[in-house]
Amino acid sequence: MADIQLQLSKKKKHVKDGVFYAELNEFLGSVLAEDGYSGVEVRITPVRTEIIIRATRTRGVLGEKGRRIRELTTLVQRRFGFADKSVELYAERVDNRGLSAATQAESLRYKLLNGLPVRRAAYGVLRFVMENGAKGVEVIVSGKLRAQRAQVMKFKDGYMLSSGTPKEVFVDEANRHVQMKGGIIGVKVKIMKPSDPEGKMGPKARLPDDVEILEPKEYSVRVVEEPKAAAPTVAATEKAPATRQY
Numbered sequence: 274m275a276d277i278q279l280q281l282s283k284k285k286k287h288v289k290d291g292v293f294y295a296e297l298n299e300f301l302g303s304v305l306a307e308d309g310y311s312g313v314e315v316r317i318t319p320v321r322t323e324i325i326i327r328a329t330r331t332r333g334v335l336g337e338k339g340r341r342i343r344e345l346t347t348l349v350q351r352r353f354g355f356a357d358k359s360v361e362l363y364a365e366r367v368d369n370r371g372l373s374a375a376t377q378a379e380s381l382r383y384k385l386l387n388g389l390p391v392r393r394a395a396y397g398v399l400r401f402v403m404e405n406g407a408k409g410v411e412v413i414v415s416g417k418l419r420a421q422r423a424q425v426m427k428f429k430d431g432y433m434l435s436s437g438t439p440k441e442v443f444v445d446e447a448n449r450h451v452q453m454k455g456g457i458i459g460v461k462v463k464i465m466k467p468s469d470p471e472g473k474m475g476p477k478a479r480l481p482d483d484v485e486i487l488e489p490k491e492y493s494v495r496v497v498e499e500p501k502a503a504a505p506t507v508a509a510t511e512k513a514p515a516t517r518q519y
Contacts, residue, residue, distance in 0.1 A: 293353065300352070301326060302375075304345070308333035311367045311375045322360045324349065327367050329376055334364040371405025372474065374447035378462040381412065382449045385458065391418050395428040402430075402464055406474055408443075409433040409465040416451075416458035423456075433465050442476050443468075 281289065294315060302310050309329030316323040326345075328334050335342050346362045349355070370376045377398050384394035395412045402410040409431030417423050434440040444465050451458040466475030468483065 297324070297349070297353075300349075301345075305334055306379055309367070309370070309376050309379065311373045321358070322355065324360065324362045325365050326362060327365050327373075329367050329370050329373075331364040331366045369405055369474065371402050372407055372445070372464055372466055374445040374462045374464045377402060377464065378447040378449040378460055381414075381460050381462065382451050385414075385451050385453070385460070391426060392428075395426070398462065399428055399430045406467055407431065407464050408467050411461075411463040413461040413463075414458060415461075417453070417455040418458065421455070431465065433463065439480055442478055443480070 294313075297315070298313055301313055305326065305328055308331075311327040311329065313327065314325040316325070326334055333341075334345075336344075342362055342364060346360065349362065350357075350360050353360075367373050367376060381394055381398050384397070385391065391414050395414060398412055399410050410429070411433050412428040413425065414428075415423065415425040418426065434444055444463055446461070446463045449460045451460060468477070468479050469475045470477055
């Protein structure tokens with residue numbers, strides 16, 4: 274398998290890695306949906322491939338005494354043709370559920386499956402996300418919501434970017450499909466994360482239009498008195514006016 278990878282061009286390797294990530298993300302999303310699956314990160318090293326699963330409930334991902342994570346490792350190894358002991362799965366907990374678009378999309382999906390009205394479920398997600406420190410959130414629900422005719426409902430709160438490189442850095446987006454009696458409903462959640470220098474709440478980068486107003490500096494002013502100029506001395510004798518001679 275290593276010889277085949279060496280023969281691949283950069284373009285084909287890039288496509289192959291993208292297909293692998295998409296299939297892996299879809300597989301883990303369907304299996305770990307109830308455990309708050311939030312995303313996956315793949316790290317390829319010369320020794321082995323490390324797959325980090327992000328979820329809100331890591332206990333469910335690991336299972337009793339690590340049984341479930343070992344089963345997932347075996348399934349991934351057989352599905353994608355990894356050699357024995359060349360792939361390892363880890364579980365990482367998502368600390369802030371309110372800033373994870375995938376987690377909120379799953380939450381909205383379960384609310385709709387349990388019969389909660391669309392507006393009430395969407396506004397609940399908006400409120401929860403904004404209370405957790407997000408700069409903006411947008412929820413889009415499309416499909417046959419009440420009537421037989423499909424419609425699209427949008428719910429927004431806060432500030433949201435829609436284009437440019439900052440959107441790719443600050444906006445987290447997730448899509449889910451809900452199988453209802455009337456048909457399939459599409460759910461999209463977009464969350465704009467704040468800028469965090471520590472990288473916990475959001476990316477460390479700053480927005481291009483972010484302006485920081487500095488406090489004015491205090492200057493100590495010292496008044497220096499200039500010495501007074503001496504008064505001009507008046508001559509004791511004045512010259513007599515010149516007389517004209519005729």
